[in-house]
Amino acid sequence: MTNTSLQxxxxxxxxxxxxxxxxxxxxxxxxxxxxxxxxxxxxxxSGLLVGMSRAGQLFEEQEYFVPELLxxxxxxYAGLGVLRPHIAADRLDVPGKVVIGVxxxxxxxxxxxxxxxxxxxxxxxxxxxxxxxxxSRFVDKAVxxxxxxxxxxxxxxTTMVNMDETVKLLAKRDLRDRFQVIVGGxxxxxxxxxxxxxDGYSKDAIGAADLVKRLVQQAPRVxx
Amino acid sequence: MSTLVLACEVVREELxxxxxxxxxxxxxxxxxxxxxPDRLRAAIAxxxxxxxxxxxxxxxxxxxGNAIAGVxxxxxxxxxxxxxxxxxxxxxxPPPPGAGPLHERxxxxxxxxxxxxxxTLYSEHRRSVARFGEQKALRVLSTMLGGYHxxxxxxxxxxxxxxxxxDAGQLAAWVGLPLDTVDGSRTYLEALxxxxxxxxxxxxxxxGVPVSPEAFTRTTSVPCRAACPP
Ligand code: B12
Numbered sequence: 001m002t003n004t005s006l007q008x009x010x011x012x013x014x015x016x017x018x019x020x021x022x023x024x025x026x027x028x029x030x031x032x033x034x035x036x037x038x039x040x041x042x043x044x045x046s047g048l049l050v051g052m053s054r055a056g057q058l059f060e061e062q063e064y065f066v067p068e069l070l071x072x073x074x075x076x077y078a079g080l081g082v083l084r085p086h087i088a089a090d091r092l093d094v095p096g097k098v099v100i101g102v103x104x105x106x107x108x109x110x111x112x113x114x115x116x117x118x119x120x121x122x123x124x125x126x127x128x129x130x131x132x133x134x135x136s137r138f139v140d141k142a143v144x145x146x147x148x149x150x151x152x153x154x155x156x157x158t159t160m161v162n163m164d165e166t167v168k169l170l171a172k173r174d175l176r177d178r179f180q181v182i183v184g185g186x187x188x189x190x191x192x193x194x195x196x197x198x199d200g201y202s203k204d205a206i207g208a209a210d211l212v213k214r215l216v217q218q219a220p221r222v223x224x
Numbered sequence: 225m226s227t228l229v230l231a232c233e234v235v236r237e238e239l240x241x242x243x244x245x246x247x248x249x250x251x252x253x254x255x256x257x258x259x260x261p262d263r264l265r266a267a268i269a270x271x272x273x274x275x276x277x278x279x280x281x282x283x284x285x286x287x288x289g290n291a292i293a294g295v296x297x298x299x300x301x302x303x304x305x306x307x308x309x310x311x312x313x314x315x316x317x318p319p320p321p322g323a324g325p326l327h328e329r330x331x332x333x334x335x336x337x338x339x340x341x342x343x344t345l346y347s348e349h350r351r352s353v354a355r356f357g358e359q360k361a362l363r364v365l366s367t368m369l370g371g372y373h374x375x376x377x378x379x380x381x382x383x384x385x386x387x388x389x390x391d392a393g394q395l396a397a398w399v400g401l402p403l404d405t406v407d408g409s410r411t412y413l414e415a416l417x418x419x420x421x422x423x424x425x426x427x428x429x430x431x432g433v434p435v436s437p438e439a440f441t442r443t444t445s446v447p448c449r450a451a452c453p454p
């Protein structure tokens with residue numbers, strides 16, 4: 001095999017290990033990537049993450065269930081643990097800071113965790129407040145860490161209103177212009193995001209990362 | 225006046241045990257659909273599109289993750305319990321007006337239907353034991369239940385209630401959480417089958433009109449207007 005086709009084979013193996021829900025295989029493949037001098041950043045982006053989005057796809061198609069997604073993200077994390085320390089320093093620039101959490105009253109956090117993992121994988125500094133997070137904690141944390149984006153998740157129609165509350169609290173504290181607010185979770189829509197005055201919505205985790213990137217690259221809401 | 229009750233399997237056994245003087249027919253959809261609101265919406269819409277000779281269709285579903293948002297019933301008016309999911313239906317108490325239908329945090333609700341249905345916490349755990357082995361499956365289950373401090377089994381007149389309560393006890397033991405029980409009440413499901421479909425507890429949607437999710441978040445003390453049945 002030529003060098004590039006070997007490297008390509010390693011990337012495929014990284015993706016396959018995640019789809020196969022095999023932690024040990026992901027770790028082996030990550031070591032192999034390093035041995036074959038695959039750029040670790042590429043190994044993450046074009047290997048592990050490709051696997052994770054394929055697992056997400058299989059979930060959509062009902063081939064995979066929620067447990068599979070959890071095990072797939074274990075495999076992703078395991079591979080990440082090997083590759084992360086080898087990313088060149090100039091690649092480690094933090095593209096932005098995100099405060100993320102599941103809104104008050106809701107403890108569904110599988111989707112939020114996936115969004116966090118993808119954001120971390122893409123290099124963002126992510127502050128995860130967990131689940132059942134009251135509006136004031138989002139706001140306080142965002143101020144404390146100087147976040148660019150506040151990312152709100154919920155899976156329940158009963159708790160969607162607490163996204164609205166969080167946006168309102170930002171306005172009330174005269175902070176609305178300092179942060180971009182994005183929302184997600186299966187009962188949500190772009191229309192709902194617009195209605196509550198959020199800055200963005202995405203239906204999945206990969207889309208969430210693209211969205212955050214776009215929002216951070218745009219001029220910040222106000223120069224601080 | 226004839227009624228079709230189109231419901232989720234999770235309340236099947238309870239509904240079939242409710243007596244009715246008027247003609248009522250039942251149709252049930254798999255509980256497995258609750259994991260994918262878009263698919264549930266499509267399945268409900270397909271049922272509603274089938275031509276039927278009924279005067280009204282009552283849904284045995286809540287808003288269910290916006291699964292019923294936007295569905296239309298072309299042949300008969302729709303009546304839908306004003307709930308976000310099946311838990312208040314099983315418990316028998318509609319959410320207190322104004323308070324919002326919030327669940328108790330950290331409580332995972334069980335019932336006979338929740339133990340027997342497809343793609344529930346219990347069935348998925350058993351499947352994942354087969355796939356990943358006991359140890360990994362248990363870790364997955366504990367991750368899913370990380371935010372929970374107890375199970376609450378709602379006792380209804382489900383015919384296999386005792387058996388399912390024992391299964392629930394086993395589920396609880398696996399993850400080391402307590403299992404509490406509470407008596408459900410038939411009142412909500414009885415009203416679902418036989419009426420009165422009062423506006424406090426039920427949303428009324430005319431033929432061909434899409435279901436609006438806002439109707440479920442509004443406070444419930446709206447007087448019964450034109451759309452209500454005689
Ligand atoms: C898995 C699941 C659970 C697990 C949760 C495990 C966990 N730790 O999260 C368990 C079994 C514990 C659970 C519990 C309950 N659940 Co539940 N659950 C689900 C289910 C089937 C799938 C959710 C999921 O994990 N999907 C997989 C992930 C990957 O997808 P996701 O979360 O949508 O996330 C993706 C996108 O939405 C997006 N995204 C997510 N967050 C964000 C944030 C941002 C900023 C962005 C941009 C994007 C984004 O990216 C993610 C990855 O691509 C949903 C159905 C549904 N709506 O999908 C019901 C559902 C949410 N549950 C429901 C119910 C009824 C319950 C219970 C009440 C049931 C019970 N018997 O007690 C309890 C809650 C109890 C309580 N006290 O409140 C209802 C909600 C009803 C409501 N009131 O709104 C739903 C909608 C099912 C239904 N159709 O009725 N549940």
